[in-house]
Amino acid sequence: xxxxxxxxxxxxxxxxxxxxxxxxxxxxxxxxxxxxxxxxxxxxxxxxxxxxxxxxxxxxxxxxxxxxxxxxxxxxxxxxxxxxxxxxxxxxxxxxxxxxxxxxxxxxxxxxxxxxxxxxxxxxxxxxxxxxxxxxxxxxxxxxxxxxxxxxxxxxxxxxxxxxxxxxxxxxxxxxxxxxxxxxxxxxxxxxxxxxxxxxxxxxxxxxxxxxxxxxxxxxxxxxxxxxxxxxxxxxxxxxxxxxxxxxxxxxxxxxxxxxxxxxxxxxxxxxxxxxxxxxxxxxxxxxxxxxxxxxxxxxxxxxxxxxxxxxxxxxxxxxxxxxxxxxxxxxxxxxxxxxxxxxxxxxxxxxxxxxxxxxxxxxxxxxxxxxxxxxxxxxxxxxxxxxxxxxxxxxxxxxxxxxxxxxxxxxxxxxxxxxxxxxxxxxxxxxxxxxxxxxxxxxxxxxx
Amino acid sequence: xxxxxxxxxxxxxxxxxxxxxxxxxxxxxxxxxxxxxxxxxxxxxxxxxxxxxxxxxxxxxxxxxxxxxxxxxxxxxxxxxxxxxxxxxxxxxxxxxxxxxxxxxxxxxxxxxxxxxxxxxxxxxxxxxxxxxxxxxxxxxxxxxxxxxxxxxxxxxxxxxxxxxxxxxxxxxxxxxxxxxxxxxxxxxxxxxxxxxxxxxxxxxxxxxxxxxxxxxxxxxxxxxxxxxxxxxxxxxxxxxxxxxxxxxxxxxxxxxxxxxxxxxxxxxxxxxxxxxxxxxxxxxxxxxxxxxxxxxxxxxxxxxxxxxxxxxxxxxxxxxxxxxxxxxxxxxxxxxxxxxxxxxxxxxxxxxxxxx
Numbered sequence: 156x157x158x159x160x161x162x163x164x165x166x167x168x169x170x171x172x173x174x175x176x177x178x179x180x181x182x183x184x185x186x187x188x189x190x191x192x193x194x195x196x197x198x199x200x201x202x203x204x205x206x207x208x209x210x211x212x213x214x215x216x217x218x219x220x221x222x223x224x225x226x227x228x229x230x231x232x233x234x235x236x237x238x239x240x241x242x243x244x245x246x247x248x249x250x251x252x253x254x255x256x257x258x259x260x261x262x263x264x265x266x267x268x269x270x271x272x273x274x275x276x277x278x279x280x281x282x283x284x285x286x287x288x289x290x291x292x293x294x295x296x297x298x299x300x301x302x303x304x305x306x307x308x309x310x311x312x313x314x315x316x317x318x319x320x321x322x323x324x325x326x327x328x329x330x331x332x333x334x335x336x337x338x339x340x341x342x343x344x345x346x347x348x349x350x351x352x353x354x355x356x357x358x359x360x361x362x363x364x365x366x367x368x369x370x371x372x373x374x375x376x377x378x379x380x381x382x383x384x385x386x387x388x389x390x391x392x393x394x395x396x397x398x399x400x401x402x403x404x405x406x407x408x409x410x411x412x413x414x415x416x417x418x419x420x421x422x423x424x425x426x427x428x429x430x431x432x433x434x435x436x437x438x439x440x441x442x443x444x445x446x447x448x449x450x451x452x453x454x455x456x457x458x459x460x461x462x463x464x465x466x467x468x469x470x471x472x473x474x475x476x477x478x479x480x481x482x483x484x485x486x487x488x489x490x491x492x493x494x495x496x497x498x499x500x501x502x503x504x505x506x507x508x509x510x511x512x513x514x515x516x517x518x519x520x521x522x523x524x525x526x527x528x529x530x531x532x533x534x535x536x537x538x539x540x541x542x543x544x545x546x547x548x549x550x551x552x553x554x555x556x557x558x559x560x561x562x563x564x565x566x567x568x569x570x571x572x573x574x575x576x577x578x579x580x581x582x583x584x585x586x587x588x589x590x591x592x593x594x595x596x597x598x599x600x601x602x603x604x
Numbered sequence: 605x606x607x608x609x610x611x612x613x614x615x616x617x618x619x620x621x622x623x624x625x626x627x628x629x630x631x632x633x634x635x636x637x638x639x640x641x642x643x644x645x646x647x648x649x650x651x652x653x654x655x656x657x658x659x660x661x662x663x664x665x666x667x668x669x670x671x672x673x674x675x676x677x678x679x680x681x682x683x684x685x686x687x688x689x690x691x692x693x694x695x696x697x698x699x700x701x702x703x704x705x706x707x708x709x710x711x712x713x714x715x716x717x718x719x720x721x722x723x724x725x726x727x728x729x730x731x732x733x734x735x736x737x738x739x740x741x742x743x744x745x746x747x748x749x750x751x752x753x754x755x756x757x758x759x760x761x762x763x764x765x766x767x768x769x770x771x772x773x774x775x776x777x778x779x780x781x782x783x784x785x786x787x788x789x790x791x792x793x794x795x796x797x798x799x800x801x802x803x804x805x806x807x808x809x810x811x812x813x814x815x816x817x818x819x820x821x822x823x824x825x826x827x828x829x830x831x832x833x834x835x836x837x838x839x840x841x842x843x844x845x846x847x848x849x850x851x852x853x854x855x856x857x858x859x860x861x862x863x864x865x866x867x868x869x870x871x872x873x874x875x876x877x878x879x880x881x882x883x884x885x886x887x888x889x890x891x892x893x894x895x896x897x898x899x900x901x902x903x904x905x906x907x908x909x910x911x912x913x914x915x916x917x918x919x920x921x922x923x924x925x926x927x928x929x930x931x932x933x934x935x936x937x938x939x940x941x942x943x944x945x946x947x948x949x950x951x952x953x954x955x956x957x958x959x960x961x
Contacts, residue, residue: 209689210711212731212753214752214753214770216752216770216791216792216810217790218790218791218792218809218810218811219789219790219791219809219811219826220811225811227792227810229752229753229755229770229792229810230753232810233715233753237646237671237673237713240628240630240646240924240940241628241646241647241671268810268833269831269832269833269850269851269878270832270833270835270878
């Protein structure tokens with residue numbers, strides 16, 4: 156018998172009114188050469204135009220062991236079980252879930268049910284959010300944040316109803332919750348079809364190509380400016396800004412190359428970890444110390460920088476210079492000295508949402524047994540709170556990298572392409588609720604050889 | 605396809621006939637006391653063949669728009685019922701295939717059909733409801749909504765219907781409109797079979813286990829360790845052996861003595877891919893199995909549930925359904941490509957099977 160290719164399935168989630176049916180109709184009406192079967196849980200007012208459409212009530216089936224990770228969607232098993240007998244009629248499946256659907260059981264169905272997983276493959280989860288309402292929805296319902304957490308693609312819809320600034324803030328909030336997702340802005344669910352279909356969402360190379368920095372470490376500061384200064388007295392002038400105080404580390408002998416900047420950042424991270432000394436305006440900024448500039452006063456504040464011999468000073472500041480219109484002035488000449496180089500850093504955010512992402516990136520090999528033990532324990536203890544896991548691992552002695560993907564407690568590890576000349580490394584992302592980043596990183600580090 | 609006959613065939617399957625239907629064949633059965641064989645395909649084509657020769661008697665297409673979901677032949681073999689995604693049930697005459705009555709059940713899929721053993725009632729499951737009609741299509745009873753879509757129905761005696769859904773098996777007295785018994789268990793029940801005396805209720809569950817209850821004692825047990833969900837169950841005519849499968853293996857539980865609790869089940873490992881259909885012969889301890897790999901095997905079982913294959917054949921593609929002729933002298937298999945295979949099955953008499961080892 157011939158080996159059949161599995162039929163890809165895309166899940167469309169999102170609250171009622173987020174534009175799922177509009178997107179669905181858009182996909183169905185476009186010329187893409189695909190014959191799409193649609194399973195519809197949401198019976199909206201907007202009808203579906205064409206194709207093989209099957210309505211089914213959402214049925215969430217928990218198992219007797221009470222494990223939420225074994226929970227599946229009975230309606231999908233039933234309908235897909237029938238569709239698999241009609242393989243010649245379609246080559247793609249779209250599932251439109253209800254607004255309140257928990258994506259977990261939907262995704263798990265493709266892992267848990269042998270009959271389904273032998274014929275279908277979950278291509279990706281596309282979550283639509285209504286840009287005007289998602290902020291409130293996230294605060295009010297777990298389903299909403301879980302739909303964001305599970306998304307391979309987030310369509311930020313109805314952007315015409317929201318200001319650009321608000322969209323930026325919203326995007327950064329969503330990004331915090333799910334660092335793996337691709338965010339697409341849209342009006343009236345108008346998105347290019349290839350951004351939602353045939354994602355092969357578990358293809359990590361694709362994700363990394365799109366977003367190589369999602370594993371970049373976060374820093375407690377957002378900005379660095381390097382100033383080339385002669386000996387003398389300087390003033391750091393700071394105007395009113397968004398915060399009544401600002402942390403800062405000043406380093407002397409700061410180089411300007413990327414490597415030197417990163418070294419400086421490393422030193423600053425360590426200094427930032429120490430308790431800050433408060434500094435009122437008019438005082439001198441010490442070097443190599445974590446200080447906290449007090450900025451409550453109205454108007455422009457000034458702090459002193461004393462330079463004994465010519466050097467390059469690196470200022471690692473909590474906020475960007477722009478936000479406070481920060482300037483360095485040579486006191487006797489009253490002349491502004493602009494920076495030679497500036498560098499922005501991925502800033503740590505206040506992680507307000509319970510749902511967030513944790514990334515682990517380490518060079519080197521891991522011990523497969525230790526990793527399995529650690530992952531097994533992690534997922535059995537925290538599996539309920541870990542929504543999705545993706546990443547790849549370098550097993551010692553294995554020429555291929557190992558691709559990990561998981562939904563709650565279920566995970567698969569499959570050998571992928573050969574490492575070749577690439578440096579061996581490990582990248583893992585966990586998306587979940589109330590995850591302890593430090594503990595997880597330490598746990599992973601113990602698996603390294 | 606590798607040779608799927610690892611054992612020496614004993615000449616039990618003899619060449620019969622083959623035929624073709626239009627699409628993936630999902631249902632089949634013998635009518636007119638074995639003189640006719642009816643096949644239904646997934647898109648709604650129904651085909652009747654001469655039981656002995658395979659010559660087409662009648663055929664019809666598009667009986668249910670959206671596709672066929674179930675077919676059930678009346679125990680007398682003169683009429684049959686079909687149902688589909690269109691929410692309809694058709695009761696038809698076997699001789700010409702003519703529709704005697706169309707029942708409009710509703711919008712949902714009509715997924716299950718079962719005639720009562722005496723043929724007086726036809727039970728129909730669609731979404732969360734179960735309906736009972738008589739043979740001329742008059743409605744006799746409707747259930748309340750079940751807690752989920754009804755996943756299986758079967759008659760426990762002439763007036764009592766068992767239904768399975770998420771978390772429960774329910775027994776309804778459909779004549780007096782009352783609920784006789786509820787057997788609760790938190791799990792998604794995907795299949796159900798009753799022993800011929802109606803005492804043992806066996807259900808395959810989504811969590812890869814078989815749960816069963818003895819109605820007379822109220823005792824229940826859970827058999828775990830299946831590699832896949834046991835979608836396929838079959839009792840032998842004595843009710844002593846229950847064949848189950850959720851993978852390429854068939855597990856047979858024996859209810860003889862104190863079993864099956866605490867006993868080792870029989871295991872039959874004849875297929876390379878998961879079982880897609882399973883049926884005991886009408887009489888005796890022969891079980892036929894069809895697999896996704898296209899293999900069909902008949903095994904003769906001992907009292908402990910173990911057994912040996914007595915014949916095998918290749919049906920060409922995933923076996924959609926199998927059916928023993930009422931006299932057990934032929935076995936039919938229909939496949940995913942729409943091919944119908946009927947093999948003569950000799951040596952199958954009660955007398956012979958006793959001495960058969």
